[in-house]
Amino acid sequence: MYKAVILGTGPAGLTAAIYLARANMEPVIIEGPEPGGQLTLTTEVENFPGFEQGILGPELMETMKKQAKRFGAIFKRGLATKVDLKNAPFQVEVDSLGTIETEALLISTGASAKMLGIPGEKELLGKGVSTCATCDGFFFRDKKVIIVGGGDSAMEEATFLTKFAKEVNIVHRRDELRASKIMQDRARANEKITWSMNCTPVSVVSDGMKTSGLEVMNNDTGKKEIIDADGIFIAIGHHPNTGFLKGHLRLDDQGYIIVEPGTTNTSVPGVFACGDVQDHKYRQAITAAGTGCMAAMDCEKYLEGERMIDWSQNMS
The missing domain is CATH 3.50.50.60 (FAD/NAD(P)-binding domain)
Structure with a gap:
């Protein structure tokens, strides 16, 4: 007892x-x-x-x-x-x-945090892969980063990261976002935010020491490409x-x-x-x-x- x-x-x-x-x-x-x-x-x-x-x-x-x-x-x-x-x-x-x-x-x-379950994700957690923009955004000042997600949290974190990063690329596996209209409008109005819609993450790419990009597959064409990035933020809930x-x-x-x-x-x-x-x-x-x-x-x-x-x- x-x-x-x-x-x-x-x-x-x-x-x-x-x-x-x-x-x-x-x-x-x-x-x-x-x-x-x-x-x-x-x-x-x-x-x-x-x-x-x-x-x-x-x-x-x-x-x-x-x-x-x-x-x-x-x-x-x-x-x-x-x-x-x-x-x-x-x-x-x-x-x-x-x-x-x-x-x-x-x-x-x-x-x-919900994870993507793709190769390289767990291995590079804390080495360029993060689940918290508020916690780690400061470390990516003037860097290129990726946000994976399509909900309100993803839009909020993407907007927050523009305070530090020079470019924020939102990657979403669908061609439509789940985020509320006001959050979408706010993100789309930000000049630092770019979009990779209808793209499914395939693997996290590294230079041997830290994250260097995200491999994605275009769901329409099936073609794979690597999006260069210094950091990847997982924002899927x-x-x-x-x-x-x-x-x-x-x-x-x-x-x-x-x-x-x-x-x-x-x-x-x-x-x-x-x-x-x-x-x-x-x-x-x-x-x-x-x-x-x-x-x-x-x-x-x-x-x-x-x-x-x-x-x-x-x-x-």
């Missing part, structure tokens, strides 16, 4: 672990198959406060983990596959540990890691956990959600860390006896 269990070790989970450990709540953190979350897939992080010269993503996560351990947080490896949240104590089935019980549960399992929670918590249409506005309270009192698993808008390390702090404080109040009402019954 544990007081508090945290699922996930990204910025949200590790921040929650630091706060709960300092409050003598003896949190147990379950590290999934990708300890540290998406930041471990990046290189330099320059927009996390406190690091004037930037810091490598894996180094930032390892530093946060050591900080949590310093205050007594306990880390265990495993993947949560099933939960029973009908009554406290809650039960969590972990593939490497069996069933564990906890008085409070914090979920920070994050959201994974994210999927929250909440498959094991369906039927146990309130989720939105996309699978993100619904929380009470202004808090991290889920539809089950004593279960809290923080980080990208409940945020499909910002998805930044610093916003995730902020909600991790909130979840820990909400959890602490809950464990100290401030039992919360089931607010979800009043939700639309």
